Each structure stands twice: as structure tokens, then as C-alpha cells.
Amino acid sequence: MRRRTELAFGSDSFLDVLSNLVGIVLILVVLLAAQIRHWPGEAICPSNENAVTPLPSATSPVASTTPPTAQIFQRLESARQQVQSLRGQLESAAQTEWEQQQQLAELQQQLQHGQKQCTQGQRQYQRQRQMLQQAEQEARVLEQKWRELREKEMASQMRRRQVWALHYWLPVSRPVVSEEVYFECRNQRVTPIDLAGLLEEVRQELPQHLESLRYRWSVEGQTAGRGEFALKYHIVRLADSPLDWLFREQGPAEPRYFSAGLAYWELLPRHEIRGETLEQALQEQSAFRRWLTPVSPQRAVLTFFVYPESIVLYRGLRDWACQRGYAVAARPLPTGVPIAGSPAGSRSRAQ
DSSP: OOOOOSOOOOHHHHHHHHHHHHHHHHHHHHHHHHHHHHSOOOOOOOSOTTOOOOOOOSSSOOOOOOOOHHHHHHHHHHHHHHHHHHHHHHHHHHHHHHHHHHHHHHHHHHHHHHHHHHHHHHHHHHHHHHHHHHHHHHHHHHHHHHHHHHHHHHHHHHHHHSOOOOOOOOSOOEEOOSEEEEEEEETTEEEEEOHHHHHHHHHHHHHHHHHHHTSOSEEEEEOOOBTTEEEEEEEEEEOOSHHHHHTTTSOOSOSSSOEEEEEEEEEEESOSSOSBOHHHHTSTTOHHHHHHTTOOTTTEEEEEEEOGGGHHHHHHHHHHHHHTTOEEEEEEOOTTOOOEEOTTSOOOEEO
């Protein structure tokens, strides 16, 4: 706001001027009254033509020349005119002060209006500034997303342009008669299966089921978890005598001497999400490579249970294993079918 540099006409200065003028008028009136009182008056004589004017005596003072009455009235008239002039000046000064007060009131209203507009302008500026900051932040986020999409697009183009060397292994296989190391390929993740350890637990639990098999043909059980899987198994009593085959629908004919064996097993996953991706599995300290550390390529075969969505994963693991001298066997499974086996099943064939 621009500050005023002019001095406003105030009521204090007006009262000072008015008191000074009134004081001057009073002084003039007092001076005139003092002069009139000291002037000697004219002698009033009777209209007698024969009267003799007395001569001044030697002892009486000599009368001074007195001003005429007209001169006194002129002075009074002059003083009255001065008073009227001062009154006019006072009225003019009062009018000027009133006009200045009106102008001051208008300026104050304009100042208040300007302050209100300034406040509204500041609020609008703050709102626009906040909107601008939000827009800038959104623009930075969009720019970051655009850069990420651009980088992904460029990487995708580079992958499309890259020439891949494909290795095709000869479609010649042989039945597996050596030790097998099992893996599950599901949901693009590979998981080691400790099938040998689970079957060893079944062998250890077999004596506990022999008492039940004296009067039953079969018994079911489940092992504790090893790694990411547990094993559900089915042990059956073998029919040794002709009576067993004849009375198959009834209980065993001879409860004392019999033979039993594992008829069926099925893997039970302990977690829905398990295993490692192809990139994770091929790293130096991955669980997949640690599982293969004690396994010799000359005496073991890697068997993969492969589901349809994990064929690409299997091919990557197969190529890596073949380059290091391992024999690889694949056992495809339909989606939703569990990993299971029995003595009557087929053998794996390795390449």
C-alpha cells in the first residue's frame, strides 16, 4: 500500500487559528475602548449667541486636539470588516476541512476495499500455488513411469533383436537304473524333492503297521514333512496262499505269516508358493545348486516332474545340467495331478 506523504488538515490546527483570530479581535476592541475613554469630549453649550466663551485660565490644562467621531466609526468599521474577513476565512477553512475529511473517508474505504482484494488475491495465489505443486508432483510421477516404460520397451526390443543359440539334444534316451534326484517344476519354479528320505521314513514306520496288517489287507499313513513335501502312503498285505485269493473280500486267512509292501505313495505339498525361479536357481548359492553339490554326474540322474506352464523352466534347467554332464529325465504331468508312484509304475528315461 502506498503511504501518503501530504499532511492532512486536522481539527487541532483549525482550533489554533480560530483562537488566535478571536484573541486579535479582543485586543483590538480593548485598545479602541481604552482610546475612547481617554479622549476629552466636546463642550456642549446652550444656543445663546450672546454668551461669552470663557477663556482658559492659566491654571487649567491646555486641551489637545481630539479626533472626530467619524474617524472612530471608520476604525470600528475597519475592525468589523476584518472580523468578517476572518469569519469568511474560518468558514472556508472549515469547508476545506470537511472536504478533506470526506476525501479521507473515501480513501479509507478504498484502502479497506484494496486490503480485502489483496487478501483474496493472496488466498487465490496460495490455492493456485498448491495446485501447481500437485501438478508438478504428478508430472514427475508420470515422467518416472514413462521412463520405466521406455526402458522396458528398449529392453524388450533388445531381447527381440538378440540372437539366441538353441541347443537341441538328440532324442535318444535310456531307462534309468541308477540313483535319481527329483525336482518339481511348477508355476515357473523348481523345488527339490527328498523322495529317498521320505521313503526311508515309510520303511521305518512299517513295523508299526504290521500288527494292523494281521487282520487287514491294507493300511494308510503319512510321514512328517521333509523340505517342502510330506508323503502319503498305502501299505498292502500281499496274498500269499490260495485261500487269500479265494476269500479276498474277507479278512486274511492266515494272520501269523504274511508279507507286505508299499503299494502307492503321493507327495503332499506343505506350501502353495515354493521353490526358485530359473534365474534364482542358476545362481551360485541357490537351493537347487546346493542340492546337486553332493551328487556326482556319473552316478545320478536328474528327474524333473514338469507341469505344462513350466516347460520353459525345465528347458533352461535341462540345458544347464547337460552342459555339466548330468543325465536328465522328464516326467510330464497334467495340471492338478499330484506327484505319485507305485511299484507297478514305469521307469524314467534319461537323455
